[in-house]
Amino acid sequence: MDVKWTNKAISDIARLYDFLSPVDRGAAVRTVQTLTAAPARLIEQPRLGERLEEFDPQEVRRILVGRYEMRYEIQQSTIYVLRIWHTREDR
Numbered sequence: 001m002d003v004k005w006t007n008k009a010i011s012d013i014a015r016l017y018d019f020l021s022p023v024d025r026g027a028a029v030r031t032v033q034t035l036t037a038a039p040a041r042l043i044e045q046p047r048l049g050e051r052l053e054e055f056d057p058q059e060v061r062r063i064l065v066g067r068y069e070m071r072y073e074i075q076q077s078t079i080y081v082l083r084i085w086h087t088r089e090d091r
Contacts, residue, residue, distance in 0.1 A: 001046055003039045005081045012084040016068075031068075035084055038065040042072065042079050 013032055020028035042048060042063070049061035049072065059074040060082065071082045085091060 001043045001077055001079055003043065003079045003081065006083075008083055009081040016084070016086070031066075035065055035068060035070070038063065038070060039072065039079060039081055046074050046079055 013035060016035070017028045017032050020031055047061065049063040049070075052060045052062060052071070055073075060071060061074070062069055062071045064070075064087070065084075067087050068084055069087055070084045073080045073082055
């Protein structure tokens, strides 16, 4: 399995960093590192996350990474990271 990041997911990482860094740059760096490392565990277990039925027939799933929700889609042998946000954000 390969992992690919969508432009929206990359923008989400940048947005989260920009939000956290003025208050605590170290926490912002650690958060980004944790979030960018999280999809590695999906390579061995791509169906680890909860399937989101509202996106059928696409196989969109979500995992929690600390207090962040990461949504991803499985297409053949590729995992696409779709979006990331803090669970307290108004979505």
